Amino acid sequence: MRNIMLSRSTASDIEAQVNKVLRGLGNPEPPLRLEDVREILKLDRRYYSSTDDDFLRETISKLTVAGTQILMRPGLILDAVRKFDLRALYLPDRKRILLDRAQPHAKHRWNEAHEIGHSILPWHEDLMLGDHEQTLSPGCxxxxxxxxxxAAGQLLFLQSRFRNAANDYTPSLEAIRNLKGNFGNTYTTTFWRFIEDCHNQLPMIGLIGSHPRLSVVGENGTKFRHMIESxxxxxxFESLSIDRLNREILTYCQYRKAGPLGSNEVCIKDRRGERHVFLFETFSNxxxxxxxxTYRRPHASIAGFSGG
Structure with missing residues (x-):
């Protein structure tokens, strides 16, 4: 899935809402404590299990007491959980966040921040439990x-605090590893935020997926879940095809299960047909x-680069 770029006006509206929260917390130092965010927003957090239908139904039934829309259409939440493989939910009428216990604990922080994001954006409330077709349409x-x-990224990375810190590093996977601990977030979420929000004049691509050489038998090459373009x-530049990206990664990727898997320089044509050198590097967690x-330089006629 390719990352969606928000319009500048929408991004500004979200930044303003996040800024209100951070100001209310006294512009805290990293890492952000989500329990403090829940307290100031008067949000409740509970858990459910997406792997246990009976438990999920029981959890939802207990939440229908005060919510007219939920009471009338409890199946809406069940449909949403299954159709979109949801990891968490926000129920605006109860100001309640539900996290899926079946998810790895390391992912709970991002999932909770994502639902907090829904809660602080006023225009999301009607969409969360509103018209069935509109709420569940893929585009919406x-x-x-x-x-x-x-909104979650703006919260967890404290808006410009992360960008300013990241801009002091030369872009690399090592820089991202060094930054992740300071803000208390996972390698993957730090990786995503780094590409979208830092070194804003530098072309970068990020790929998240399974191991290129250790994929499950039957898969056709690497399954990239996300492609992030700065x-x-x-x-x-135009988006590269998955096949092209997979081929380039396989030219250097090692078989080890964890740690650095290698790197290589790759040529990519820009929209004008001119060639530029990018450094590709891959890490497995x-x-x-x-x-x-990451962009390195315009291409010169030097042997050893892949073309295209």
Whole structure:
């Protein structure tokens, strides 16, 4: 899935809402404590299990007491959980966040921040439990999820605090590893935020997916779940095909299960047909492979680069 770029006006509206929260907390130092955010927003957090239908139904039935829309249509939540493989939910009428216990604990922080994002964006309330067709349409869902993701990133990375810190580093996977601990977030979420929000004049591509050489038998090459393009990349370059990206990664990717898997320089044509050199590097954290491609220089006629 390719990352969705929000319009500048929408991003500004979200930034303003997040800024209100952070100001209310006294502009805290990293890492952000989500329990403090829940307290100031008067949000409740509970858990459900997406792997246990009976438990999920029981959880939802207990939440229908005060919510007219939920009481009348409890199946709406069940449909949403299954159709979109939801990891968390926000119920605006109860100001309650539900997290899926079945998800790895490391992902709970991002999932909770995502639902907090929904809660602080006023225009999301009607969409969360509103008209069935509108709420569950793929286009609408993708847009509101991108907006909640942006709000979550702005919260967890304390807006410009992360950008300023990241801009002091030369872009690399090592820099992202160094930054993740300071803000208390996962490698994957730090990786995503770094590409979308830092070094804004530098074209970058990020890929998140399974190990290119250790995929499950039957898969056709790497399954990239996400392709992240920086604003600078998208303004100058076309999106590369999954097959092309997979081929390039396989030219250097090692078989080891964890740690650095290798790197290589790759040529990519810009929208004017001119060739430029990017450095591709890949790292495995055992459950995901992260590939970062960063712009290096215009291409010169030097042997050894792949073309295209």
């Amino acid at each position: 869902h993708a847009q509101i999820e991108a907006e909640a993701n942006y 604003p600078a990349y998208r303004s100058r 055992t459950y995901d492979c992260l590939t970062l491609a």
